[in-house]
Amino acid sequence: MRIGIIGAGKVGTSFGLFLKDRGETITGYVSRTYDSACEAAALTGSKAFQDPLELIRNSELIFLTVVDDQIEPLAAVLASKLAENIPRPDPGDQRHPIFVHMSGAHSILALEPLAAAGFETASLHPLQSVSEIEQARNAFGDTLFTVEMMLGGGFEGWLATIGISFVRIEAENKALYHVGAVFASNFVVTVLDAAIQLFEQVGFSEEEARRGLMPLVYGSVDNVARSGAEKALTGPVARGDVATVAKHLEALEALEALEDLDSGALPEAAALYKSLSGATLSLAMRYKLTKDPGAAAELKALLAKEDAKHER
Ligand SMILES: NC(=O)c1ccc[n+]([C@@H]2O[C@H](COP(=O)([O-])OP(=O)(O)OC[C@H]3O[C@@H](n4cnc5c(N)ncnc54)[C@H](OP(=O)(O)O)[C@@H]3O)[C@@H](O)[C@H]2O)c1
Numbered sequence: 001m002r003i004g005i006i007g008a009g010k011v012g013t014s015f016g017l018f019l020k021d022r023g024e025t026i027t028g029y030v031s032r033t034y035d036s037a038c039e040a041a042a043l044t045g046s047k048a049f050q051d052p053l054e055l056i057r058n059s060e061l062i063f064l065t066v067v068d069d070q071i072e073p074l075a076a077v078l079a080s081k082l083a084e085n086i087p088r089p090d091p092g093d094q095r096h097p098i099f100v101h102m103s104g105a106h107s108i109l110a111l112e113p114l115a116a117a118g119f120e121t122a123s124l125h126p127l128q129s130v131s132e133i134e135q136a137r138n139a140f141g142d143t144l145f146t147v148e149m150m151l152g153g154g155f156e157g158w159l160a161t162i163g164i165s166f167v168r169i170e171a172e173n174k175a176l177y178h179v180g181a182v183f184a185s186n187f188v189v190t191v192l193d194a195a196i197q198l199f200e201q202v203g204f205s206e207e208e209a210r211r212g213l214m215p216l217v218y219g220s221v222d223n224v225a226r227s228g229a230e231k232a233l234t235g236p237v238a239r240g241d242v243a244t245v246a247k248h249l250e251a252l253e254a255l256e257a258l259e260d261l262d263s264g265a266l267p268e269a270a271a272l273y274k275s276l277s278g279a280t281l282s283l284a285m286r287y288k289l290t291k292d293p294g295a296a297a298e299l300k301a302l303l304a305k306e307d308a309k310h311e312r
Contacts, residue, residue: 002027002058003061004028004063006062007063007065012040016046018141019162029046032066101123104177108122122148122155127143127144195209237284245299
């Protein structure tokens with residue numbers, strides 16, 4: 001397949017490299033700035049184009065890897081340019097290329113102007129956090145993707161030939177699916193930031209905090225991967241250890257009272273702790289705390305009391 005990529009950022013470049021590694025031909029790149037297109041083209045041994053129509057004419061598959069907000073306007077601009085420059089085939093005949101965006105939040109409907117113009121459209125979202133190009137290039141092979149597409153289209157067959165494993169998703173479920181991905185990726189980073197800052201507060205350097213915490217993180221993630229969240233949960237809430245949770249809340253309250261804590265993420269640590277403890281309690285009550293309803297009720301009351309204290 002000859003593949004063109006519009007949007008020469010992190011995903012466009014790393015996914016282009018991954019496809020090249022899998023033996024696909026990258027036609028080239030168009031981007032908002034010609035410099036970005038040249039950089040990605042140089043890395044993938046392809047070509048930078050100024051005119052998207054030229055890239056489209058030379059490609060069988062086009063990935064739109066622009067920022068989310070630009071997908072729909074770009075699809076509209078491309079559809080109108082294509083209408084003016086490339087004749088529509090007979091009714092029933094599929095126009096080429098296939099257009100695909102890679103957003104997790106937006107559905108295939110963002111490409112509606114191109115679908116209305118007779119092109120096959122799809123969305124392909126990697127369940128992968130892409131911040132470094134080389135790391136992502138190598139990680140895509142083990143990544144699960146989600147796909148929305150028109151039934152019976154050529155895209156699904158192509159995915160199978162290059163060995164991308166995927167789950168189908170419906171347009172109406174895309175937003176909730178993306179919320180799940182945000183919890184598993186972005187919020188993990190936010191929670192780790194709170195942990196690192198708390199360790200710094202008690203004398204660790206930032207580097208020591210990261211080094212010290214990582215085995216804990218990897219262990220927890222590994223346990224969820226092997227046994228699921230209910231069995232993987234450890235800690236005071238899962239044990240029904242009410243006194244320890246009370247001690248944590250006291251320490252966080254004392255921290256909040258410190259005057260020089262008006263910047264950074266630490267003032268939010270107390271709110272985060274309470275909110276996550278509530279969610280952790282619900283998780284614990286599904287498995288670990290089922291045999292100790294008394295402790296579960298005490299923890300619930302303790303967290304409710306703390307909430308009421310802060311609402312005053
Ligand atoms: N990063 C992730 O973790 C991740 C994971 C899964 C999916 N995605 C999805 O992948 C897509 C791209 O994300 P990204 O992280 O790669 O973003 P990014 O690094 O910011 O790259 C976006 C690129 O799009 C280009 N661009 C913006 N508007 C354009 C337009 N109108 N026409 C042509 N090019 C345009 C920019 O070009 P210039 O450099 O030329 O200014 C930029 O290089 C998004 O849909 C995102 O939701 C991202």
